[in-house]
Amino acid sequence: MGSSQTKDQTQTSHIAGRRFTVWKILKEMGIPDHLTCLLRNPYAGQEATVRTGHGTTDWFQIGKGGRQGCILSPCLFNLYAEYIMRNAGLEEAQTGIKIAGKNINNLRYADDTTLMAESEEDLNSLLMKVKEESEKVGLKLNIQKTKIMASSPITSWEIDGETVETVADFTFLGSKIPADGDCSHEIKRRLLLRRKVMTNLDSILKSRDIPLSTKVRLVNAMVFPAVMYGCETWTIKKAEYRRIDAFELWCWRRLFFFFFFWRRLLRVPWTARRSNQFTLKEMSPGCSLEGLMLKLKPQYFGHLMQRVDSFEKTLMLGKIEGRRRRGGHRMRWLNGITD
Structure with missing residues (x-):
C-alpha cells in the first residue's frame, strides 16, 4: 500500500493569534499563573511607529504577533502548535504509518508540519x-x-475551493526529499550548488x-560543509561516492590552477603516473570529503543508540x-553502517 504525506505551513512563523489566546493556551497546557504573568509583562502595552519617506506615522497598539528575536517566541509557538495537535486528536488517531508497533502520523519542526498516512x-x-x-x-x-507527495499516483486536491499542489519532491529543512526516497538526486543537487559557490x-x-x-x-x-550538511541521513552508493570524489578533486584542481597547473605545482611529472588519490593527499593532508562523510554517519548512529527511548531510534x-x-x-541506510 502506498503512503501519502503533506507538508503544510501556518500563515506566520510566530504567534499569529491574538495574545489573549496565547495566555489562555498556556493556562490549559498547565503553565503556572505566575509564569504566565511574567511572560505577559513584555507584551503589555506594546506600541510601534513606522518610519516612511515622509516622516513617521502615529503610534499604534500591537495586539498580536511575537517579539522577533526573543528567545521565548519559539517556545511559545511550540506550545501553541502542541495545543493544536492535541485538540486535533492526532495521538489517538489510528491513521498513519506503523513503525515498530507505533502509529506515526505527524512530524513537526517549528511551523513546518508533515502529516503522513497510508491512504488519500x-x-x-x-x-x-x-x-x-x-x-x-x-x-x-x-x-x-502546502504540498502533497505520494508514493503512488494521487488525484488533485482541493481545500476550500483552492487547489493544493501535488509534487514529486519537496524541500524540507534544507534537503530535497523525493517520493521514492532516493538520495542520489539530492547529492547531485548539492554538488551542483557548491560548484557555483x-x-x-x-x-x-x-x-x-x-x-x-x-x-x-x-x-x-x-x-x-555545505556539501556535507545532512549527509548522516544519506544512503550513499558507490556511484555517489565516486561523484563526491570527483567533485573534491575538481575543487582542488580549480584552486591550484590559478597558480600553476595542478601537477606542476606539486612537481609531479606526467611520466610519474601518480594517481588522483596521491595528488589529493599532497594537496589536502587532512581527511578527504568522502572520509569525513564516512566518519559522520557512524557517529550519528552511535549518538542515537545511546538514547534509551527516542523517536529517531524507533x-x-x-x-x-x-x-x-x-x-x-x-x-538501506543501515547497510551503510554494517558494511
Whole structure:
C-alpha cells in the first residue's frame, strides 16, 4: 500500500493569534499563573511607529504577533502548535504509518508540519482536523506553501475551493526529499550548488595577495560543509561516492590552477603516473570529503543508540509491516553502517 504525506505551513512563523489566546493556551497546557504573568509583562502595552519617506506615522497598539528575536517566541509557538495537535486528536488517531508497533502520523519542526498516512482518505482526514483546530486559535493554513507527495499516483486536491499542489519532491529543512526516497538526486543537487559557490570564489582564488593556505581553509570552510550538511541521513552508493570524489578533486584542481597547473605545482611529472588519490593527499593532508562523510554517519548512529527511548531510534531500528518486492533490493541506510 502506498503512503501519502503533506507538508503544510501556518500563515506566520510566530504567534499569529491574538495574545489573549496565547495566555489562555498556556493556562490549559498547565503553565503556572505566575509564569504566565511574567511572560505577559513584555507584551503589555506594546506600541510601534513606522518610519516612511515622509516622516513617521502615529503610534499604534500591537495586539498580536511575537517579539522577533526573543528567545521565548519559539517556545511559545511550540506550545501553541502542541495545543493544536492535541485538540486535533492526532495521538489517538489510528491513521498513519506503523513503525515498530507505533502509529506515526505527524512530524513537526517549528511551523513546518508533515502529516503522513497510508491512504488519500486518511491524509485528508488528518489535514482537515489540523486545519479546523488551527482556525479556532487564529492560525490559518497557507495553501500556497502546502504540498502533497505520494508514493503512488494521487488525484488533485482541493481545500476550500483552492487547489493544493501535488509534487514529486519537496524541500524540507534544507534537503530535497523525493517520493521514492532516493538520495542520489539530492547529492547531485548539492554538488551542483557548491560548484557555483566555488566558481563565485574565483576572484579570491586568483588574488596574489592571499596566501595559498588561506584559500585552502576558505574552501574547507565555505564549500565542503555545505556539501556535507545532512549527509548522516544519506544512503550513499558507490556511484555517489565516486561523484563526491570527483567533485573534491575538481575543487582542488580549480584552486591550484590559478597558480600553476595542478601537477606542476606539486612537481609531479606526467611520466610519474601518480594517481588522483596521491595528488589529493599532497594537496589536502587532512581527511578527504568522502572520509569525513564516512566518519559522520557512524557517529550519528552511535549518538542515537545511546538514547534509551527516542523517536529517531524507533524510526531507525523499527520495521514496517509488509514485504519488499521480489528481485534486487535497494540499499538501506543501515547497510551503510554494517558494511
